[in-house]
Amino acid sequence: MNTDQLLQVRKDLHQIPELGFQEFKTQEYLLNVIKNMDQSNLEIEQWKTGIFVLVKGKNPSRTIGYRTDMDGLPIQEQTGLPYTSIHPSNMHACGHDLHMTIALGVLDRLAHNPIEENVLIVFQPAEEGPGGAEPILASKLLDKWQLDMIFALHIAPELPVGTISCRSGILFANTSELYLDFTGKGGHAAYPHLTKDMIVTASAFVTQLQQIISRRVDPLDSGVITIGKMTAGSVQNIIAETARLEGTIRTLKPETMNQIKNQLEQFIKGFEISADCKIDVDYGANYYQVENTDRYVKQFSNVVTSLGYSYIDANPAMTGEDFGYFLKEYPGFMFWLGVDSAYGLHHSMLNPKEGAIEVGVNSVVEMIRSL
């Protein structure tokens, strides 16, 4: 595939973002592209809406893994690009369209020119939620390929094209989704004393919640609690009987995640007593930290600089990635790929520069060849 064909693939994928485990069109599109490649060295397997492609090595003694995610986000795109999403309310606002395109570019190069070792490319669904990595690993499907290592990338809007960033150890946080359902007693807006107002209670809860971070977590440790969605009420003169908060918890250590959840449950008990209500908590999908293997990060930094790209050391980030589950099982790493967008990840105006695709393909292919 030449550069123009890859850029077209990215535009096509950008137009059809689908949510986790609904990546049906995406899977079909990817399979069409893969089936148009030289098949002589390829073995293709489907798993739910995901795909595994093995590029058979010439004289293999090892199998190297490379993973891309596939899903979009429930965001209405505002970029105004000519190839804007045609799926209302869904957008590739986390760069998975670029991630998939780079994986296809890598696959195409290796299919034409296999290396000694086997290479398994994993197209993984549902990274944004509910998580595809854990069920892939639980399925034991990967066991037959006996991966020796695996790596992956994530676009970095704040870095210029041609810059790559990585670090040994923790790159991304532990995450837990957070869903809180408040149930009280509704009633007439003029008679608050006869009700248990869940808008007032949930609002107080949102602000008090931040005390867990500021007054319970060691200041030398790190934690984030974000409530991204609040739903309550039906009309301006009725007191809301129920309210729902949706958010996420992030920590750099698994123990801190447990500590925050314990504290949260204490807060819940206190609020249930003081507001005379019921609060149900659900932690949804939980992702394990992305912890990079030192020796591969060092090797990769040499590969990047030998290609003439800039390599900078990354700080740990509070973003989450279920690729962490792969790294719990196998050595490897994830890296940031600069895409120079004025708007960040999960923003409706995210607009990564296409030049990053070539940088990504070259870096991944050269890393695989160096292993």
Ligand SMILES: CC(=O)N[C@@H](CCC[C@H](N)C(=O)O)C(=O)O
């Ligand atoms: C790279 C990135 O942005 N990943 C997502 C992962 C979401 C995990 C889960 N749905 C949650 O919200 O906790 C992120 O938001 O960091």
